[in-house]
Amino acid sequence: FNNILVISDNAYLCRKLENILTEKLSPEQRVNFSISPFSDINDFNESIKSEVMILDLKKEIDINFIIEHYDLVLSIHCKQFFPNILVQKIKCINIHPGYNPINRGWYPQVFSIQNNLPVGATIHEIDEELDHGPIIDRDFVKKESYDTSGSLYDKILEKEIDLFNKNIDSILNNTYKTILPENEGNLFLKKDFNKLCKIDLKEETTAGKFIDKLRALSHKNFKNAYYIDPENGEKIFISLTFKRQND
Ligand code: 0FX
Incomplete structure (x- = not known):
């Protein structure tokens, strides 16, 4: 992949992953960063070195812009749903703060504590359903009886950074392998x-x-x-x- 777009709503993770990503790029590869219209652009301008665009995945013009200019989209906690046309036309890869398919959806560590489920992080290809596509890598984090959502979330972020570090070469070179999720797992939403x-x-x-x-x-x-x-x-x-x- 030569033209890479990062789309994110999480400035902390973006800052951490920007450093890893930019070091790994070959001279032919370029990366651009974008955020959703509802995210605070000042947060991102303070956090990352690259320029930041605002892209609205509900707008056809923005979707067409991505399809025309990029061949890989990396979703780093992007809160917009990826439309089918986008995931069908371009390779889209998501980094998810949960272990798929056990913790698909919103705030995985919250539902992992509430429902006594294991938790971790996953890198996967995006398909038409939420946190559902072929898995590139995943790993668990250890959950203690005294973890809160806050303390567990911090461990998951570190695991996401580890997984990103471990897999970014094979992602950029398109040499990674995938496995399919074993089943539909659990899907929790904001309303839950x-x-x-x-x-x-x-x-x-x-x-x-x-x-x-x-x-x-x-x-x-x-x-x-x-x-x-x-x-x-x-x-x-x-x-x-x-x-x-x-x-
Ligand atoms: O960016 P993110 O950490 O992740 C969320 C979803 O959990 C994730 O499944 C999705 N892939 C991603 C795009 O969006 O969300 P956040 O920064 O809004 O929240 C981080 C944590 O903060 C969350 O896991 C729980 C906690 N939180 C957040 C809000 C807004 C709360 O406890 N209460 C809140 O009202």
């Missing part, structure tokens, strides 16, 4: 996350399950899990922190 966030004060459960739910929803400063204050109907947000014996 929103539903999970509401805590029903009358629900009965075990202490273990309740801790799992709260840690699945504890992620840095995000306001995720909440209950409705019975007195005044206000949303009250909850998150957990863990300390180990020797911390």
Whole structure:
């Protein structure tokens, strides 16, 4: 592949992967970076050295622009759905913060904690369905009983960078091999996350399950899990922190 387009909505990962990618390019290869219209371009301008374009995958003109100018698209946490025409015409490869097909879809580490599923990272070809195409490489990360969404997410990002490092040569040279996902696995969506966030004060459960739910929803400063204050109907947000014996 000679004309490579990165499309992303995650400035941190883009910065990390830009360094790896630009070092690996041969003189004939060039890479351009783009983000979605809803992403903050200032974040990207501060994070990466390359110039950043805004591309809207809902617009035919932008899709045609990609098809005309590139032969490989790398999706690095791009929040736009890749239209069928794009994935049929050009090789599109995604890096996903979950282990396919176990954790397809939104916020994999959240559903991995909530549903007691293994988690990891995957590099795969994009097909017509979400986080579904042939797998180039994948690996698990270790999940501890005291991991929160935030701590587990950080481990997954590191695993994504490792996998990218390990596979980028074969991707750029188009010499990689793929395996097909074993089955359809699990697919969680944003609406499943929103539903999970509401805590029903009358629900009965075990202490273990309740801790799992709260840690699945504890992620840095995000306001995720909440209950409705019975007195005044206000949303009250909850998150957990863990300390180990020797911390
Ligand atoms: O870029 P990203 O890390 O990843 C998301 C999806 O999880 C992933 O499956 C998809 N391939 C990619 C394109 O988009 O998303 P983020 O930076 O918005 O969120 C990072 C983490 O932060 C998320 O895993 C959970 C946490 N978070 C985020 C938001 C916005 C929360 O806990 N609450 C929130 O409201």
